[in-house]
Amino acid sequence: MLRSISRQDVSRQLSFNVASRYSISHRNQRPSLLYTRLYSTPTTDPRLSPSEKPSLPPNTPPRSQPKLDLRPGPVKTKSLGNSPRATAKLPDVPVKAPSSVPKLNLNAAKHEAQRDIEEAEKHGILPPPPPGANWFRATLHKAIELAKFYFRGVKLIFSRRKQIAAIRARIREGGPPLTRAEFRFIQTQKDDVNKVIPFIIIALLLEEVIPLIAIYAPFMLPSTCVLPSQRARIEAKKAEKALASSVNSKAVFHAIKSQAHLAPLSLETIKGVEGAPTAICSLLGLSTLGVDALRIRRVKKHLEFVAEDDALLLQDGASLKDRDLDDTLAERGLLLSKATTTASKHALLQQWLDAVRDKSPEEALSARLSLILSRQ
Template identity: 55%
Template sequence: MLAARHAGLVWSSSRTVSRTSRSSSAILLLTTHARFLSTPVPTPKPSSPPEAHLTPAQRKQKLDLRPAPIKPPRSSTISATHIPTKPTVPLPQPTAMPSAPSLKAVKEVAKRDIEDAEAHGILAPPPPNSNWFKRTLHKGIELAKFYYRGVKLIFLRRKEINLIRARIKAGGSPLTRWENRLIRTQKSDINKVVPFLFIALLLEEVIPLIAIYAPFMLPSTCILPSQRDRIEEKRTEKAIAYAAEYRHIYAKLKLQESPAGHLPIDALKASGTSIAVCGVLRLSTVGFDALRIRRIRNHLEFLAVDDQLLVQDKLLQRLSLKGLEEALLERGL
């Protein structure tokens, strides 16, 4: 009896436990499914790159696996041993002839030249309160007088030069630097005086134009002060331009020195060399190579004599500023 009751109790307990377990499982399953259907699955937040929180000092520098060649630093000064062998500036190409200046421009230049000469006392100013015709006539007469005195001075200097040569031939005092330069100037003026007289008699109004574009045609005694300054300024500008443009030719000539400071005359026969040397020495570059080489030879012979006379007359320490500047420009410095 007790055994039967105990067996019934055990069976009843087992059913209760089984129902309880099944019920708990069902509740857990329903709860899980309900949570799965109602609660969204949280998506992971993208983590920020670790480099964003690092300071610039903590970041690693990127390595360039194919680095470009490093350019050497540019030197601020050119080495003394560097000699260019190619032109630093393209060689000049033939250009069209410059257009003729306008009549108004020529008149303005001539007017300034005359006013400057009047300020220096070379030309007499027109009388006050004179009309346009009288002023123009007065200026023409004064210019004619100036040219006449200049031509007359050329012929008067011939007597002085003949006396200098006679003294030297007789064994008198040696030739001075001033006398040597006077003889050279006189020789140049004699060659120019006849063409100048022809132009002055027939086309006097063209002389200001000649002073601007063909100053080598004017004798030294027939040039107004402002015209002389303009001529010297243009010569200096030309020499500076040639010194920069033909630098490679001067470098090649430097390499051909034998011995140092001496060049064979044949070195001037190379293409463009005679033009480069004439330009830097402020000589005319017109003509062909043989004519330019002749000018260079005559100029260097003159400079050799001038150097000797500078030492002979002890003028190296007594040259005026203008004389020193003239000597340097003649030597291409």
């Protein structure tokens, strides 16, 4: 039988617990309370009401150092060996390879464009500035005269349509057949018509850029808007490009020639050899921009033009001047040295014409490709 616990028993128990937790020290006649950690199990009698249950002071949590909220947090650096001046490792950044396209030297291009204008002024194509003009008046005069030159060139493209219409009307009516000069005149007009609209837009927005286009992108200029020194530089660059292709693409040309033992040369043969479309375009003075399909298309159109030109050369039988003879051989990819005589040039052109005479278009195409590669 459980013994009943009175309220006095509870009070005595509490007093005993408190006295046990705190002991009085009488050292040097100065009383002090010393905290003593005591673990005791409180009385848990189920018959006591909640108000009668003893309330013990809660355990004091151990003291801890206050937290410091650092914003932003300190940067942790890793030790890199015993180096006294260790630095953090930088992230790996991909480095772009240098571009193979040469950088534009605008200063040199500016001086070259200035020389083109001076040469045109010496030959009377552009009137020079008035004597005694200062820098501003001279620059303004050159800009105005260049604008007039480009305007007259664009106007000439549109006015030539009447001449071409008259030539075609004469042929339709059964008049004299088309001559080689007229054929080349019509082809030049077609190229200029395709270039005139972009050229007009550039001339209206950025006229001062046109001399730079003549240096770095001459294929954008119509033939009527090119100064004589610019035309000479364009032809020289074409010849240099063809010579570089002949020297640097020996392996490509050898691979094309090896295919000729299996089947006649054709555009499909060129397409099947890696690098051949680019090499052939450079050799013929054509643009190499774009993919191989575009390069093959340019080669095809150019050889079609050469085929018609060959037929007209055989028809007219006229002797060409030295300048025209050089251009004709360059269009056919027949490179010449400076020591080549005029008689040798005529003999080379005659050999070309004899090789394609009285042949079908496929046989003539194969013969032309064979003659081009035989000179490489």
